[in-house]
Amino acid sequence: MDDYASSDEDYHYDSDQEDSVEAYENDENYALLSSKGPTTKVITKESLLAAQKEDLRRVMDMLSVREQHARTLLIFHRWDVENLFEVYVDKGKSFLFAEAGVSVDEHRDSDSPVPPDFMCNICMDEVPSSKTTRMDCGHCFCNGCWIEHFIVKINEGQSKRIRCMEHKCNSICDEAVVRTLLSREHSHMAEKYERFLLESYIEDNKRVKWCPSTPHCGNAIRVEDDELCEVECSCGVQFCFSCLSEAHSPCSCLMWELWAKKCRDESETVNWITVHTKPCPKCHKPVEKNGGCNLVSCICGQAFCWLCGGATGREHTWSSIAGHSCGRYKEQEKTAERAKRDLYRYMHYHNRYKAHTDSFKIESKLKETIQGKISISEEKDSTLRDYSWVNNGLSRLFRSRRVLSYSYAFAFYMFGDELFKDEMTDAQREIKQNLFEDQQQQLEANVEKLSKILEEPFETFSDDKVVEIRMQILNLSTIIDKLCQKM
CATH class of the missing domain: 1.20.120 (Four Helix Bundle (Hemerythrin (Met), subunit A))
Structure with missing residues (x-):
């Protein structure tokens, strides 16, 4: 010392x-x-879009893809640009795209034009070609069915990865098309869709998490190296980046979870009752001993031996209870x-x-x-x-x-x-x-x-x-x- x-x-x-x-x-x-300490960056509401654009630009430049395809790839890989590039190098562009549900534009050029009177395979109605939309994957349906599909998926919380309606098609719908169709008659849903896409940078990103402050300060924290660390937001709140609890070093997250629960619940009250009381053999309510004599009485009228818990009569001396012997070891005492x-x-x-x-x-x-x-x-x-x-x-x-x-x-x-x-x-x-x-x-x-x-x-x-x-x-x-x- x-x-x-x-x-x-x-x-x-x-x-x-x-x-x-x-x-x-x-x-x-x-x-x-x-x-x-860890290298961290505070992301405010104002800088959230810029932070997202930075990662999108890296992927767009590396893979020569459009923004919506870059976003689809990043969401699939939880906004881990390095991991995305590793998959690209190890397994190639085709595997990378197919795994994430990204379709290239070749279908738009190679497929035949939509006929003037097109039958939608979802609603089975004939609609003019001007009221249909074909996705990158080549599948075409009427705008009404697309819009209903988008609204359902957004309300279900799946707006970040809305798949094509074609059976067994794994392709993700073009976000530009989703925006265009929704904004015509459902502008509030288009705004909701935009907000979910923006917040996916935090919700799906293992290196970015919301500050757990209450009321919420609106900030998020990005860590550049160690994800098992404690960070501090510009609002002054310090928290564990792994479990979002208050900073708890040197405890692990499991230790802190168990300790917080132990301090919060009534388990120790139960322990105190176990240590300082014994159950009445008749009514089973806990009885606390308040004197030196080993004969105790419950409020229900039952007398019992404090040493072994067995029911007895009331006749006793300071050294023994009439007709009762309890010298044997009991598991309850242990x-x-x-x-x-x-x-x-x-x-x-x-x-x-x-x-x-x-x-x-x-x-x-x-x-x-x-x-x-x-x-x-x-x-x-x-x-x-x-x-x-x-x-x-x-x-x-x-x-x-x-x-x-x-x-x-x-x-x-x-x-x-x-x-x-x-x-x-x-x-x-x-x-x-x-x-x-x-x-x-x-x-x-x-x-x-x-x-x-x-x-x-x-x-x-x-x-x-x-x-x-x-x-x-x-x-x-x-x-x-x-x-x-x-x-």
């Missing part, structure tokens, strides 16, 4: 340090720790002991989890207070003008407090019997748990120290004292970053 948690003497300041503070902030290792042990273990981790969660909520109010301190400091006649280190330190505090809180949920499952019972021996589990708890204690000590320093009234301090505090915050931020990465 001494390797990480420095004493107050470690922060001794002298005048020679002032010139090195800026260099320290620009130090390569510090910058690496500060910027370490179950109760196990439930008691599990409950105490859960309470140990939950109490510490909640303590740090409560601290996080209290410290969240620091932001407004610190902004006020910064404003006062900037108005002073001082050589110090840049106070970004305060906000950076506050961000470190919020992140590390959250990690510290969730580390108890992580430890509950990592070193328990629920998820990893067969993954390691008891000896291995003990060694790993001791190492983890040592790092956890180091992180806790440094987080508390950072929290205390940030609460200092630095707006009233001299410049020398402020520089000293800045150095302390920078040191602690570096230490805390390293410890968080190890959790």
Whole structure:
């Protein structure tokens, strides 16, 4: 622990340090720790169309196809341009198109013209050729049937991949044709269709997800590398990109799901009843013991032995119950002991989890207070003008407090019997748990120290004292970053 948690003497300041503070902030290792994380991009409502057009243009240029065909290919491949190109290189253009339901234009040129009086094979009516439409696949039907088909598919949520009406035809309908036919008499459906096509960039894209903020900020986040990461929207919401829950490192998504459910439901209330009560042998209602005597009475009037749960009479002494013996081992006692042990273990981790969660909520109010301190400091006649280190330190505090809180949920499952019972021996589990708890204690000590320093009234301090505090915050931020990465 001494390797990480420095004493107050470690922060001794002298005048020679002032010139090195800026260099320290620009130090390569510090910058690496500060910027370490996934490469992300916030997509607003205004930039959504531009982001989609960028991917469409890449496919159009590479494959020399029209926009609607590029969109069909990208939707099929969940907007993964690299994966689409890999299939193209490995299996060829024909396979790529056929798999996604894209038909080339050759049918329009090679097929004979539509006869003046055309019989639609859907409604079986004869219609003039001017009221028919042929798709890229070569199949032709009357406009009325096409429109009804489009409306049904859009209402069913299939607007992103509307297939041709011909039996066993896998081709996707030309989006330009869908727009044209719908806009004539059903403009609201055309708008709905356009909106679904636009939102498919997020709904079907494994690298883009909506921000889960409530109320919704309207933004989406795109990750460029690791999809199993935690991201932050420009609205301030931090969340897990994989499960869209709040950021929960070091817990896995499964751990956090189980922990959240455990804290939310009444399972631990049931455990408490199991540990501290026993069922009446007559009415089966739980009875709590409130005295030292092992003869207890239910409100229904039934007396029973607390040790074994068996029904008895009321005659007894402090040492025995008349006509009753319960020296034999009962399986229920084993179950109760196990439930008691599990409950105490859960309470140990939950109490510490909640303590740090409560601290996080209290410290969240620091932001407004610190902004006020910064404003006062900037108005002073001082050589110090840049106070970004305060906000950076506050961000470190919020992140590390959250990690510290969730580390108890992580430890509950990592070193328990629920998820990893067969993954390691008891000896291995003990060694790993001791190492983890040592790092956890180091992180806790440094987080508390950072929290205390940030609460200092630095707006009233001299410049020398402020520089000293800045150095302390920078040191602690570096230490805390390293410890968080190890959790």
